[in-house]
Amino acid sequence: xxxxxxxxxxxxxxxxxxxxxxxxxxxxxxxxxxxxxxxxxxxxxxxxxxxxxxxxxxxxxxxxxxxxxxxxxxxxxxxxxxxxxxxxxxxxxxxxxxxxxxxxxxxxxxxxxxxxxxxxxxxxxxxxxxxxxxxxxxxxxxxxxxxxxxxxxxxxxxxxxxxxxxxxxxxxxxxxxxxxxxxxxxxxxxxxxxxxxxxxxxxxxxxxxxxxxxxxxxxxxxxxxxxxxxxxxxxxxxxxxxxxxxxxxxxxxxxxxxxxxxxxxxxxxxxxxxxxxxxxxxxxxxxxxxxxxxxxxxxxxxxxxxxxxxxxxxxxxxxxxxxxxxxxxxxxxxxxxxxxxxxxxxxxxxxxxxxxxxxxxxxxxxxxxxxxxxxxxxxxxxxxxxxxxxxxxxxxxxxxxxxxxxxxxxxxxxxxxxxxxxxxxxxxxxxxxxxxxxxxxxxxxxxxxxxxxxxxxxxxxxxxxxxxxxxxxxxxxxxxxxxxxxxxxxxxxxxxxxxxxxxxxxxxxxxxxxxxxxxxxxxxxxxxxxxxxxxxxxxxxxxxxxxxxxxxxxxxxxxxxxxxxxxxxxxxxxxxxxxxxxxxxxxxxxxxxxxxxxxxxxxxxxxxxxxxxxxxxxxxxxxxxxxxxxxxxxxxxxxxxxxxxxxxxxxxxxxxxxxxxxxxxxxxxxxxxxxxxxxxxxxxxxxxxxxxxxxx
Numbered sequence: 001x002x003x004x005x006x007x008x009x010x011x012x013x014x015x016x017x018x019x020x021x022x023x024x025x026x027x028x029x030x031x032x033x034x035x036x037x038x039x040x041x042x043x044x045x046x047x048x049x050x051x052x053x054x055x056x057x058x059x060x061x062x063x064x065x066x067x068x069x070x071x072x073x074x075x076x077x078x079x080x081x082x083x084x085x086x087x088x089x090x091x092x093x094x095x096x097x098x099x100x101x102x103x104x105x106x107x108x109x110x111x112x113x114x115x116x117x118x119x120x121x122x123x124x125x126x127x128x129x130x131x132x133x134x135x136x137x138x139x140x141x142x143x144x145x146x147x148x149x150x151x152x153x154x155x156x157x158x159x160x161x162x163x164x165x166x167x168x169x170x171x172x173x174x175x176x177x178x179x180x181x182x183x184x185x186x187x188x189x190x191x192x193x194x195x196x197x198x199x200x201x202x203x204x205x206x207x208x209x210x211x212x213x214x215x216x217x218x219x220x221x222x223x224x225x226x227x228x229x230x231x232x233x234x235x236x237x238x239x240x241x242x243x244x245x246x247x248x249x250x251x252x253x254x255x256x257x258x259x260x261x262x263x264x265x266x267x268x269x270x271x272x273x274x275x276x277x278x279x280x281x282x283x284x285x286x287x288x289x290x291x292x293x294x295x296x297x298x299x300x301x302x303x304x305x306x307x308x309x310x311x312x313x314x315x316x317x318x319x320x321x322x323x324x325x326x327x328x329x330x331x332x333x334x335x336x337x338x339x340x341x342x343x344x345x346x347x348x349x350x351x352x353x354x355x356x357x358x359x360x361x362x363x364x365x366x367x368x369x370x371x372x373x374x375x376x377x378x379x380x381x382x383x384x385x386x387x388x389x390x391x392x393x394x395x396x397x398x399x400x401x402x403x404x405x406x407x408x409x410x411x412x413x414x415x416x417x418x419x420x421x422x423x424x425x426x427x428x429x430x431x432x433x434x435x436x437x438x439x440x441x442x443x444x445x446x447x448x449x450x451x452x453x454x455x456x457x458x459x460x461x462x463x464x465x466x467x468x469x470x471x472x473x474x475x476x477x478x479x480x481x482x483x484x485x486x487x488x489x490x491x492x493x494x495x496x497x498x499x500x501x502x503x504x505x506x507x508x509x510x511x512x513x514x515x516x517x518x519x520x521x522x523x524x525x526x527x528x529x530x531x532x533x534x535x536x537x538x539x540x541x542x543x544x545x546x547x548x549x550x551x552x553x554x555x556x557x558x559x560x561x562x563x564x565x566x567x568x569x570x571x572x573x574x575x576x577x578x579x580x581x582x583x584x585x586x587x588x589x590x591x592x593x594x595x596x597x598x599x600x601x602x603x604x605x606x607x608x609x610x611x612x613x614x615x616x617x618x619x620x621x622x623x624x625x626x627x628x629x630x631x632x633x634x635x636x637x638x639x640x641x642x643x644x645x646x647x648x649x650x651x652x653x654x655x656x657x658x659x660x661x662x663x664x665x666x667x668x669x670x671x672x673x674x675x676x677x678x679x680x681x682x683x684x685x686x687x688x689x690x691x692x693x694x695x696x
Contacts, residue, residue, distance in 0.1 A: 013037065013072060014171045015088045016079055024083045025100040037079060041070055044101040051292045052371035052425050053446060054104065061106050070117040071503040072171060074110050075537065081106060092168040112159040116140065129163060130173035135264030137179040141188065150191035159184040180189050199271060201482040202474050209467040209473060211361050213457045216466060218412050219355035221335055225347045226418060231318040232281070239286025246291050249283055254303060261308050262316030265337040274304055275316035278340050316340040325465040335464045346456065348419060353453040355416035356427055356446060360479035360497055362409050364487075364686035365389065367446050367476035369403075375417055378410045385410045390393050448474045485524065514654055537594060539602060545570070554647040555694040558609040562600070562647060569593050599648075601633070606640040606690075607647040608633055619643040648693055656690045663687065682694055 012018065018038025023045065028034070032047040056396045061078060063071050079088060084096035101109070118126070124130060137160050144153050150502045160179065167174025171523040180188045202210075231570055253259050262275045276292045285291065292301050307313070317338030325335045336343060359370055377388045379402070386402040387410070405413075413426060422428035431608065454469045461468055547553045547566045554562065601608040610618045614633045620637035633645075640646045648656070663684045667677065 011077055012171075015092075015169055016076065022079055022082055025085065026082075037075060040075065043078070048103065052367050052428065053368045055445075058107070059103050061103060061110055066114060066117060067127065069172070070113065073129075074113045075127060076170050077162060077166060078106055079112065080169060081109065081162070088169055094168055096165070096167060108155060109159055109162070112156050116156070116159065119143065123660045128172065129175055130167075132175060134179035135178055137175070145189075154185045154189035154191045157188045161185070163516065178515065199477055199481045200473070201485055201524060202478045203472050204472075206472045206474050207361075207482060209469045210357060210454065213355040213453075213466045213469065214361070214412075215356040215408065216464075217351050218358060218415055219406075220325070221347070221464075222351050222354075222415050224319060224322050224336075225351050226340065226415075228318040228344050229348060229419075232344055235281040235318075236286045239281060239284055241286060243285070246283070246285055250291075250300060250303070253283060254307060257312070260312050260314040260589065260593070261304055262338075262340070263308070263313050264340070265315040274301075274308060274313075278316045279304070280319070287652050318344070327465045328462060333463075336460075337463070349449075350453055350456050352416060352419055352427065353449040355412040355419070356449060357453065357479070358412040359387075359405075359409055359416075360446075360476055361483060363387065363403050363405050364480050364483050366480060369401075370476075371425070371427050371446065373413060373416075374424050375420075375426060376406075377426070378413050387413055387489065396620055437601050449475055450476070517684055536600075536602070540593065540598060540600060541590060544589075552650060554607070554650055554655070557644040558607070558647040559649075562598070562609060565596060565598055566593075569596060603635075603638075604652075606638070606652055607649065608638070608643075608645055609647060610645040617644045625646050626654050641686055641693065646693075648690060655696050656687055660684065660687050 018036065020037045021034045022037055022039075022043055025035050026048045028047045029049060034046075034047045035043040040063055042060055042062045042064075046056070046059070048059075050056065050059045061409045067073060070109070072140060078101075080086065080094075080096065083089075084098055084100055090153075105639060120126065120129075120132075125136060140160075141153060142156060142157055148156075157180070160175065163170070164175040164178050167176075186192070190510060200291060257302055262278045264273055264275050274292075276290075280286075280291060292304070297298050315338035317340055319339060322334035322339065326332050326333055336347070339347065356370060359365065359373075360367070363370075365387075372389045373387060374389075379386055379388055381402040383403065384404050386404050388400050388402055417426045420426050454474070457464070457466050458468055487601040543553050543562070544566050545564055569589060569592045572592055599609055599611045601610075610633045615621055615633065618633055619642050620634040621637040621672060624634055624637060626634070638646075640648065663680055666672070667680050671679075
């Protein structure tokens with residue numbers, strides 16, 4: 001029996017004091033109040049360092065909507081899980097072989113107890129869980145399985161077992177027995193582990209326009225946004241805070257016919273008309289001065305409106321030379337009509353999210369790790385740019401880790417750092433001018449950032465020229481999975497992926513987690529196939545253009561056949577109706593080249609022109625056992641110096657000459673073994689047979 005009918009006053013624990021602090025196993029921040037066990041409504045964990053991607057309202061555990069009995073029981077369970085080495089547990093012989101619960105995990109446990117209490121009340125089972133039977137608990141799980149996912153049901157199985165495990169220290173006792181002895185919670189919930197991750201990839205139709213929009217914001221729009229924000233901030237800092245002298249200044253300004261009144265240019269909250277706030281700032285007044293809003297200043301408003309009626313007006317903006325873009329209709333113009341106060345707020349938020357999206361897409365960091373990036377975190381790590389952040393998942397030590405990044409990702413982080421006004425975090429405060437840290441650092445989940453960014457891009461794409469981002473899921477954890485899948489298509493990438501994804505325990509070998517992240521995706525298969533074909537054709541076009549520019553594209557019989565094909569395409573293009581007799585149109589030539597379906601495989605040491613349907617003459621296939629269903633050459637048996645299908649380009653020739661020099665240097669080594677010398681001479685003959693192909 002694991003139950004113990006510990007007696008206590010109503011609402012009081014038999015083992016835990018009401019004034020006992022509930023946080024005893026976590027590192028604490030200084031001078032922050034700690035909740036005590038007697039707090040029966042809410043335990044706030046402000047004293048424990050909160051992850052940057054979790055809001056303060058989540059960093060607490062509430063015991064509301066529970067009866068007195070269940071409220072006490074839930075607090076006792078929470079106390080034990082927060083402090084698994086508590087002396088009370090050790091004295092009762094309860095050994096919790098687990099790390100202290102984090103507040104977010106504990107919130108889930110209390111929620112499960114709340115559901116269990118409601119079910120017991122509804123079914124008339126009472127509040128004395130010591131009287132509940134294993135059949136009761138199995139009935140509860142069967143009830144849940146009808147409505148909840150298997151993973152959720154597994155959590156409830158864990159909660160039930162916790163009530164049994166903690167029975168000796170729960171006031172009134174716990175569950176008398178484990179309802180499923182000898183079985184894991186996963187097997188009870190029928191939650192079998194899957195070979196592939198449940199996280200889906202972002203669809204390619206969403207991925208490409210979203211990443212493009214993010215980079216365009218960073219590279220093209222970002223400088224304008226930051227410049228407008230800084231200008232607004234400077235005007236507010238330098239502006240006069242008294243109304244003295246405003247009317248004479250306005251009259252002088254209106255007397256100059258070259259001056260133009262800034263207008264609102266559309267938006268959610270404003271109609272078109274004079275932008276009074278911006279106008280006041282640009283005249284040199286700031287603070288709470290609103291000279292155009294009182295009834296006695298009606299004549300001032302009328303003078304300004306008269307200037308607008310005369311055509312002396314322009315779109316309101318803190319900067320003038322806004323970057324230009326090409327729009328969907330082919331027109332060219334600024335990506336935004338103007339950057340006024342409302343626009344600066346919207347675009348600061350959009351730019352912050354663009355930086356986040358770009359980092360998430362191309363660094364393979366988790367959301368929690370990106371939100372933990374602090375100022376000055378872009379460093380050099382083993383000769384390559386990297387970002388330093390905290391790795392949190394499955395790592396109680398929370399060490400600082402390095403993620404290798406590219407230069408554009410580094411630029412995105414630096415832009416976010418310049419944008420942020422938070423004293424420490426880069427992806428926190430979007431740097432909206434005039435807002436305090438408390439006001440502008442209102443927590444918002446990263447997935448909401450992304451949704452707002454997509455909506456913002458789509459709403460303004462007619463002016464920004466950005467492609468439309470289709471509807472669909474693009475949550476933070478999906479970026480990591482999608483990029484890992486794309487990188488995983490490269491040969492030998494699993495070890496590198498294991499390192500970058502921080503699968504540290506198995507980074508030396510391909511492991512199940514890494515393979516799951518790098519798994520193929522049918523939604524991407526068609527696109528990747530098309531992308532590979534496009535890349536191959538681009539290289540073929542480059543060779544075609546080089547040949548017709550008079551450059552040598554290669555040596556050997558294979559190169560001769562390739563140049564003959566190129567000449568035939570050129571000749572056919574000239575004969576197309578409506579084309580010039582001397583030079584065929586390039587687009588026509590490329591179309592004919594694509595239709596010709598030139599057989600060409602690219603390699604680092606040579607190119608291969610073997611025809612899959614007629615591989616005659618291929619040295620790699622002579623006296624070879626060809627696997628069933630195989631088409632094309634056997635790459636591992638390639639003989640570049642002897643095969644008539646081999647093409648040696650000038651770039652390849654440089655590699656072969658370098659190899660020749662290396663072999664000659666080795667042969668000059670004194671006291672080399674005779675067998676080794678013979679082997680080197682054989683390799684040298686093969687290398688020279690390739691080089692001789694290029695001899696005049």
